[in-house]
Amino acid sequence: MRLNTVKGAVGARTRRKRVGRGMGSGMGKTSGRGHKGQKSRAGGYHKVGFEGGQMPIQRRLPKRGFRSLTRADTAEVKLSDLNRIDAEVIDLAKLCEYRLVRKSAKRAKVIVSGELSKAVNLKGIRVTRGARELITKAGGTVVE
Numbered sequence: 001m002r003l004n005t006v007k008g009a010v011g012a013r014t015r016r017k018r019v020g021r022g023m024g025s026g027m028g029k030t031s032g033r034g035h036k037g038q039k040s041r042a043g044g045y046h047k048v049g050f051e052g053g054q055m056p057i058q059r060r061l062p063k064r065g066f067r068s069l070t071r072a073d074t075a076e077v078k079l080s081d082l083n084r085i086d087a088e089v090i091d092l093a094k095l096c097e098y099r100l101v102r103k104s105a106k107r108a109k110v111i112v113s114g115e116l117s118k119a120v121n122l123k124g125i126r127v128t129r130g131a132r133e134l135i136t137k138a139g140g141t142v143v144e
Helices: 081-086 092-097 129-137
Strands: 074-078 109-113 119-125 141-143
Touching: 074 081, 081 109, 081 129, 092 109, 109 129, 129 141
Parallel strands: 074 109, 119 141
Antiparallel strands: none
């Protein structure tokens, strides 16, 4: 292979458009700018996000920040609180019954806080990695 024989791929090198050079060029008269309006004129531009004077969408929508919208739906349960429940299987309804979570909670998560003195079987409740280890060590199970 010689460097003087290397060519670009087909269509890789196109000729630049020469606008405003007569009707035969295909880019005559309005030079591809369309008819009238701000964008057809020299120096005509508008800001990014400008909607012709209408309130822009980034100002219409409320700012939510970095707070999770589902944060209020998840309730935290301490590992030591599970000792109080006397049931074979602990689910979200049992946690509500024992008032460990509020009724509006859609899900619960067990966190490592305190000690677990008995085997518990959790169903449909999330657990942290450390809490899962302690539950299985006490002889319990976790089914999500």
